[in-house]
């Protein structure tokens with residue numbers, strides 16, 4: 606699956622891509638070229654199909670990393686006098702709050718411990734406390750710890766209360782099931798370089814067409830105006846402004862492989878095998894995951910750092926990298942952790958070898974007490 610001696614990225618994007626995906630970038634495309642614009646059109650249709658969006662939803666791609674699309678979605682789809690409830694259990698939820706502040710959208714934070722899910726009951730109570738809330742901005746898979754929030758139940762609460770739902774599904778889209786027919790949302794945001802296994806450089810927003818069409822004038826920004834991008838693309842089949850042509854071509858190739866491999870069910874199953882292999886292998890070394898199994902998503906796992914005084918993340922990281930595996934620092938505020946991703950064009954064999962590289966590294970470092978200090982959470 607892997608080309609040459611490049612390291613394996615055990616990070617939640619950018620991630621390890623297949624050679625077919627990389628090879629799709631060895632060609633230059635003109636942005637006016639009908640062939641290129643057909644690729645964009647086919648991508649958008651396939652992305653809507655992944656959530657069974659039919660004719661009621663449209664996909665609007667946007668240049669930039671995933672955050673650009675989150676910001677564009679909130680700025681375009683939440684009216685200026687709207688008010689956003691943000692259930693907050695991690696770094697990406699905090700980023701949405703920051704976006705709301707920048708954009709001047711009124712917002713309410715619903716604070717939740719970073720090892721616990723946003724419950725439908727807590728969201729319902731928050732909506733009842735403040736009827737002026739118009740939208741809920743929900744992170745599906747909080748990549749900060751690797752935690753999966755119960756999106757279907759949250760969507761049901763939003764629907765019952767007549768609130769809009771904007772979903773950051775960046776690290777779940779394509780691998781975990783999201784079906785608009787039982788999980789209705791206004792808009793869902795994801796990107797090229799996560800579970801679809803493309804390269805980074807573009808995001809996309811799958812939104813209800815009726816809302817997109819009614820959103821003219823909401824955006825504070827020309828470059829981030831999804832309404833404008835949507836209308837222009839409908840009219841011309843082209844992107845407004847220079848498209849990330851190689852990224853688009855690579856995502857087309859990645860989606861072809863995704864579909865040929867069996868789509869979401871197969872992608873999710875491979876990631877679950879990777880995740881189980883990882884957790885079992887790390888447990889055998891003495892590592893303990895930060896999250897309880899029932900809230901752990903099969904995308905990225907946070908482990909407690911060893912309590913041993915010989916442990917230091919930078920040294921550990923560099924030694925594991927020299928063995929060919931790129932780990933990820935922790936993103937939690939209260940406990941010392943590190944993260945290992947299970948996504949990308951890798952299978953359980955690479956995960957097994959990564960655990961082996963971690964074991965050899967710890968031995969060289971003289972780290973013996975792998976179990977974390979007693980304080981948890």
Ligand SMILES: *Cc1c(COP(=O)(O)O)cnc(C)c1O
Nearest residue numbers: 670671672697746748773775776
């Ligand atoms: C990766 C990710 C994003 C986007 O991050 P970028 O660095 O802008 O690509 C947003 N939300 C979640 C949950 C993510 O995992």
